[in-house]
Amino acid sequence: MxxxxxxxxxxxxxxxxxxxxxxxxxxxxxxxxxxxxxxxxxxxxxxxxxxxxxxxxxxxxxxxxxxxxxxxxxxxxxxxxxxxxxxxxxxxxxxxxxxxxxxxxxxxxxxxxxxxxxxxxxxxxxxxxxxxxxxxxxxxxxxxxxxxxxxxxxxxxxxxxxxxxxxxxxxxxxxxxxxxxxxxxxxxxxxxxxxxxxxxxxxxxxxxxxxxxxxxxxxxxLKSEYERWNEGSVSISSDLPLYDALYDRGIQDLRVLISDIGYGPFPVAGLPWYAVPFGRDSLIAALQMLPIKPEIALGTLRTMAHFQGEKLDGWRDEQPGKIMHELRKGELANTNQVPFGPYFGSIDSTPLFLVLLAEYVTWTEDVALLKELMPNVLSALDWIEQYGEREGSLFTSYFKESEKGIANQGWKDSADSVVHRDGRYAKAPIALVEVQGYVYQAKNLLATLFKTLPQAKEGELDVHLLAERLSDEAEQLRVRFEAEFWIPEEQYYAIALDHENKQVVSITSNPGHALMSGLFAPERAAAVAKRLVSPALFSGYGIRTMAEGETGYNPMSYHDGSVWPHDNSMCLIGLSALGFSDEANVVIEGLLNAAQDFENYRLPELFCGYSSAEGKPVRYPVSCSPQAWAAGTPLVFVTSALGIRLDYASRTIRMRPSLPNGMNRLTVRGLRLGAGRIDVEITRSSEGYKLDIANTSGWKVEQAQTVMQLQ
The missing domain is CATH 2.70.98.40 (Glycoside hydrolase, family 65, N-terminal domain)
Structure with missing residues (x-):
């Protein structure tokens, strides 16, 4: 820096x-x-x-x-x-x-x-x-x-x-x-x-x-507060020092990015320019940290719930039930000269709020929070149905109403990030591929949780009926999605559908985010996993935001060919959950190699997408560092190595361990689950992987022997 x-x-x-x-x-x-x-x-x-x-x-x-x-x-x-x-x-x-x-x-x-x-x-x-x-x-x-x-x-x-x-x-x-x-x-x-x-x-x-x-x-x-942060975090050790250094750097950087504006600790997006609450960024960083620091997810959820949209306000791109994009407290925001106090122009914050809540309750069994935030959950679900699926659009999509708002409202929010192969920029309303995955995942996860709650008393919300409705809606979305987003000739998914519900055919990293949702048919998920680590998308240092050879590709761009560590981590979550261990390790090894050339092994917000064959990773000129979801990426390495997947209904942990090249031992101590913790030591030998587990969580553990398929 x-x-x-x-x-x-x-x-x-x-x-x-x-x-x-x-x-x-x-x-x-x-x-x-x-x-x-x-x-x-x-x-x-x-x-x-x-x-x-x-x-x-x-x-x-x-x-x-x-x-x-x-x-x-x-x-x-x-x-x-x-x-x-x-x-x-x-x-x-x-x-x-x-x-x-x-x-x-x-x-x-x-x-x-x-x-x-x-x-x-x-x-x-x-x-x-x-x-x-x-x-x-x-x-x-x-x-x-x-x-x-x-x-x-x-x-x-x-x-x-x-x-x-x-x-x-x-x-x-x-x-x-x-x-x-x-x-x-x-x-x-x-x-x-x-x-x-x-x-x-x-x-x-x-x-x-x-x-x-x-x-x-x-x-x-101040020093004692940092010591308590470290002592309360999951500790790891391995026989690959670079892996440990990256994890430790991530833990330290996340601590400095923690803030509290009255509703509990949460991660701001990044320094220096985004030291404020961000819907998408804070939610994703909290998701990355969930098994390591679940209390951060708790603070993030309460913060987002407090600022949830309540009215129709085109100036702020606000609708009832929508989760904010960004909260600013400066002079221009305070006088309403800019619409950022807060601003709601984010299509993915609302489903990500639901995903994080459902995952948090699954990991912690904190059903009390689900009940506390039930009004916010229902309001967010109503937003998806009433405002997310805009008239004329088949899916959850965005359209900027604010004069000073953001045009592209997914995580790739630069003006040129959603581009047709012929060079035309897509026009809104735009339905992004990963957003449909978040919506599908949120509805399925919530349905699972609601089915475990007691039968409603007379006059109360019938959560079992709501669970059935959400499951049905998720299945309808899956069928509709497969028909509209799959590109047969590419054997890949479109980044989006445009204002005419036509596919935006560019090969990008976006479908990788939806892997974790279970939205894709198994054979198509396998095709996506393979494509993510192909030479066109994988630079050698990480998955590019857009594949080399696409019309919009530019390795120096913000979103059209660069490498974002957090983007890779979202792909990793899905690759690991679905058992694509080889592809997951390719991604981890690439980011480890890149980290060696950044100061203090700190993964930046992004770096250029040049191939590793051309030399060291090339810095992006205005990349934030430390950045919360970049700092959270090495934490995902750990859960990826464990291959951990939870079955809430049966309280079963399934693990399919897989270590990157150069590592034959990984010890993870203090992984948080329910009211207890799990310690895991993975060792690899010529005979395969061995797990040594100490478990006080009350959940049973199964070691998967084969690749897990989509359920």
Missing amino acids: DYRVIKENDLFLLTDRTGDIPEGQKEGLGLYTKDTRFLSRMELKINGVKPIVLASEADQNYISTIILTNPHMEEAEKLVLWRESIELRRTRFIYESVLYETLKATNFSPYACSFELSIKLDADFTDMFVVRGFMGGKLGSRTETVVEDNAMTFGYAGSDNIGRELKFGWSGLEGQIGEDGSVTFGVSLEAAQSTEIELYMMPIFNGDEPKLYPKEQAIRT
């Missing part, structure tokens, strides 16, 4: 590798909360000169350490500072809505020396949409900067009637505030002597200043 980012809950800091936010930078660097950039400039200088970066680590998400030194300094042929004589160590973290930074200066020269450290600051309070150049509008204005002893506060009066301030304070050395907003510290050090300056920055809304904790207490508490 060319940037450094730390985050805790709703506050994050984005800087360059030196830890600075340079004047006039256009990369969007800054200190952000609630979709507002508070700090827009922060430049550290020694004697007025920018220091040299020695080390800039990004391996720990909650704390950042950057080591700098001075260049050689002379004035009028007189030595001021010998090169590399001063070490400047910047250590920073975020706790309870405050950014803490320690600036430690150490004199490594053999002589006493004196110098000045200065920090130039500014705050522009710019809305995220403006920072990124997407939209403008009527905005507020800066107010007077207030100077106090050891602190100064920048102010802003928003057009949304919210007062915003950024307070910057310090201790340790006396600082002189300049007219340009800089703070200068005079430093004198003996040989081998060090000194520290403690800095803090806090965003303030309407004068409500967050509590400033002692630094040592704050970092100790």
Whole structure:
């Protein structure tokens, strides 16, 4: 990464590798909360000169350490500072809505020396949409900067009637505030002597200043929270270190992306631009984490349920029962100048909400949550029937109504992502292949759960009757889907049907998402599995979003030839569930190979789709990292290796283990199921796979010996 980012809950800091936010930078660097950039400039200088970066680590998400030194300094042929004589160590973290930074200066020269450290600051309070150049509008204005002893506060009066301030304070050395907003510290050090300056920055809304904790207490508490996160996670170990490193990186990155806006912990989409609740992204990341951290699914479901659509509002693409796409809290959203407070332009969030809920209840047996969210479930099902299946469309489809909304409303939401083979972009309403899989899966899973509930009393909802209805609707969808989406000459499914219900014939990764649903006929599922790892779709580093050779293919594009780790993980879930172990391992091995060339083994949001035969994976220029569903991908590797599949009705776990090349042992401890846990050790020898299982879940375990077929 060319940037450094730390985050805790709703506050994050984005800087360059030196830890600075340079004047006039256009990369969007800054200190952000609630979709507002508070700090827009922060430049550290020694004697007025920018220091040299020695080390800039990004391996720990909650704390950042950057080591700098001075260049050689002379004035009028007189030595001021010998090169590399001063070490400047910047250590920073975020706790309870405050950014803490320690600036430690150490004199490594053999002589006493004196110098000045200065920090130039500014705050522009710019809305995220403006920072990124997407939209403008009527905005507020800066107010007077207030100077106090050891602190100064920048102010802003928003057009949304919210007062915003950024307070910057310090201790340790006396600082002189300049007219340009800089703070200068005079430093004198003996040989081998060090000194520290403690800095803090806090965003303030309407004068409500967050509590400033002692630094040592704050970092100790934050560290202990990370330790509890790790201790409460499933642990793995294998004889393939790269596999373990990827998993550990995923667990750490997911922790930094967890937020809570009052309804439980959930993953925001990614840093730096999507540190907000996202329907699709948050739901998929929670699904990836489900056996590892089921409490995250719980928080995600409650958050999405709280913001579920209630009315018809074309400005927000909202209908009753629809699950939101994205929630923003900046000035433009608060004043309704953009439709994102929240925005509902997502066709897949609603069925994914139902899928996650059903899977969560299956894994945890938390039937109480199903009953709690039953009104939301019924409302979401009504949305699919009344609004999802638009007039003239045969399937659940999308159509943008909002003037400032998103045109393509599946996960591939760029304007050119749904393209006919002749180069025409599909026109809405558009019915995506994977969305039909989500709807089918949601109805079948819910039907299974409802059948296990007690018979309804008089006046209550008859859940058994509802289960029969959902099963019937799912079967009707399956028959209709097979007739309309299958392309006989390609032996593959279309990415979508367009506004005329005509197939959009492009070979893409989208059908891979629907594998997990059980929607496909067995022989067609096998054809899809084989095609996903064919040379045209599989780059060697992962499944491409679009096959090489298609009219719309572009390895440098966002959605038409790039490789998205989460896209691969959704394919993996289905490949593993259906017993396509060889294909699943091809995908895992490709992503493992790619990860070796990314910093700290962190899979990014996406990378270019060039073939591995051409060299190392090529970075995508504006890829977010860490990204929640990319971080969740290595977690799917684990459940894929176990080949785990649950039968809720019989409380049976079926496993069909399969390990990627280079691995002959995998130990998984603390897999969450029901009220208990499962520990599994897989070993591979010339005689096949052996499972050693410790099980407190109350479920029985069966080891499948043959490829499982669709049921």
